[in-house]
Amino acid sequence: MKIKTDNFYCRNCNRVTNHKILFSKKIGKNHTYDGDDEISWSEEYSTIECLGCDTVAFAKVYSDQTMIEYMGGEDFRYYDSIDIYPPYLENGNIIKHKEYIPLEINTIYNETILSLKVKANILAAAGFRAIIEATCNNLKLEDQNLKNRINSLADNGHISRNEADRLHSIRFLGNGALHEIEKPAYNKLLIVLEIVNHLLSNLYINDIIVRKSLNTMIKSEDDFYSLVILKLQNQILNKVITLKELLGKDDERIEKSDLHKYEINLYKAIKNNEFNFLKFEKDGEKQTKHYKIVKIPEKYHSSNFKP
Secondary structure, eight states, rough: OOTTTTEEEEEETTHHHHHHHEEEEEOOOEHHHHHTTTEHHHHEEEEEEEETOOOOOEEEEEEEEOOOOEETTTEEEEEEEEEEEEEEOOOOOOSSOOOGGHHHHHHHHHHHHHHHHHTOOHHHHHHHHHHHHHHHHHOOOOSSOOOHHHHHHHHHTTTTTHHHHHHHHHHHHHHHHHHHOOOOOOOHHHHHHHHHHHHIIIIHHHHHHHHHHHHOOSSSSSHHHHHHHHHTSSSSSSSSSEEHHHHOOOOOSSSSSHHHHHHHHHHHHHTTTTTTTTEEOOOTTSSEEEEEEEOOOOTTTOSOOHH
């Protein structure tokens, strides 16, 4: 048996590429069955390196005389069984920024991906179902029935109805794997992987990435104080300023009703010495409130302020 240098999948290039053999060890034996039939087999273990990206892997190539593929008529050919280590995910995409996914969900996701890599399709199907269960747990959906929990995801605005229907498809696939021991096709699991990636990205990842790169609407008091502290870092000590002047263009990121509520609470926090960067300068029901900057926050100051 000869190892072909163009017959290995590179996990970094995500395709079959030419490799060079760094080291190879071949073993083989003849084995006799029932004193009559004899079968010969061989295994070759090789350390391989992709000629495109230099990624190193380990290949096990096995063959025996029973591994015959008939091509039609009397034509046939022998074939090899090739295993590559570390195992790779063929034709699928692992979600980016997994670090933002809650730990209990991330753990199940990683084990499910490993099942996909080694073609343990039943375990992978069960894993995808478990990811949905863990997501419902994380979002405090307490119904014990997964069908109802998926519907609750849509009812509570976490996902759309169309997305809920897709999750039900995963539920059916997982139930078949767990209860009927039905092995789903690998290509179906790749579709499920994309659905799960979309779900987790929308729930846990996209908003974080957007907030780090783009201006978003301020929808919580914590975000409001984070913005105020950020703005104060670029101001001058002892300057008297209105909240609108301090926020500048970023005031459009806050609904007027929310801004009014946030400023009332800001005033209370200043009055109670819970927010020591500003001092209240001027008051009056029909006058604009002015604040004196008495302290400039450090650049590393925590943005998560809760008066």
